[in-house]
Amino acid sequence: KAGVTQTPRYLIKTRGQQVTLSCSPISGHRSVSWYQQTPGQGLQFLFEYFSETQRNKGNFPGRFSGRQFSNSRSEMNVSTLELGDSALYLCASGSGRAADTQYFGPGTRLTVL
Amino acid sequence: AQRVTQPEKLLSVFKGAPVELKCNYSYSGSPELFWYVQYSRQRLQLLLRHISRESIKGFTADLNKGETSFHLKKPFAQEEDSAMYYCALTFQGAQKLVFGQGTRLTINP
Numbered sequence: 001k002a003g004v005t006q007t008p009r010y011l012i013k014t015r016g017q018q019v020t021l022s023c024s025p026i027s028g029h030r031s032v033s034w035y036q037q038t039p040g041q042g043l044q045f046l047f048e049y050f051s052e053t054q055r056n057k058g059n060f061p062g063r064f065s066g067r068q069f070s071n072s073r074s075e076m077n078v079s080t081l082e083l084g085d086s087a088l089y090l091c092a093s094g095s096g097r098a099a100d101t102q103y104f105g106p107g108t109r110l111t112v113l
Numbered sequence: 114a115q116r117v118t119q120p121e122k123l124l125s126v127f128k129g130a131p132v133e134l135k136c137n138y139s140y141s142g143s144p145e146l147f148w149y150v151q152y153s154r155q156r157l158q159l160l161l162r163h164i165s166r167e168s169i170k171g172f173t174a175d176l177n178k179g180e181t182s183f184h185l186k187k188p189f190a191q192e193e194d195s196a197m198y199y200c201a202l203t204f205q206g207a208q209k210l211v212f213g214q215g216t217r218l219t220i221n222p
Binding site: 003031033035042043044045048050055056058090092094096097098099101102103104105106107 | 204211
């Protein structure tokens with residue numbers, strides 16, 4: 001079974017720009033979650049999509065948004081980028097049941113200059 | 114709010130010695146607890162979850178609801194155990210993982 005894939009793996013943007021990250025879950029998984037990882041804040045939950053609906057949302061500003069398509073692939077968008085948005089963005093896919101394993105992708109490293 | 118605390122950012126032990134990575138959580142209900150591990154240059158992966166009560170790579174973790182702890186233990190550390198370890202919880206049937214800050218474990222030869 002192919003693992004979770006994320007594209008692109010690396011991105012460099014400037015302040016004020018917007019960016020879209022993509023995540024393809026493991027085949028058959030209907031849940032995709034996004035996390036931000038930084039040295040200072042660690043791993044923080046952004047949001048979760050299940051069957052094209054946002055099911056949970058973390059404490060991030062509205063500049064962070066996402067969506068999920070009918071094939072379960074998900075995109076995350078960050079508008080009006082700030083320096084503090086520089087981070088590793090991870091997505092994880094799973095069945096959608098809380099106690100089940102979530103499988104993580106390799107991440108997209110975003111650098112905002 | 115739900116919180117996971119891993120008090121040790123760094124932990125260093127010798128090969129063959131016992132290892133214990135501490136994890137405490139705050140949540141008034143019944144959480145699901147997990148340990149995730151990230152080896153060098155690899156993606157984050159599940160090590161074990163409390164609901165399975167299994168031992169993976171010699172590691173075990175017991176949920177102590179009285180002390181709200183889920184410490185990870187291994188009786189004899191091996192060099193390949195060197196990695197970053199994260200304790201995490203979910204709650205109320207959600208897939209949202211709340212992570213601790215992580216503990217970097219180094220096993221010295």
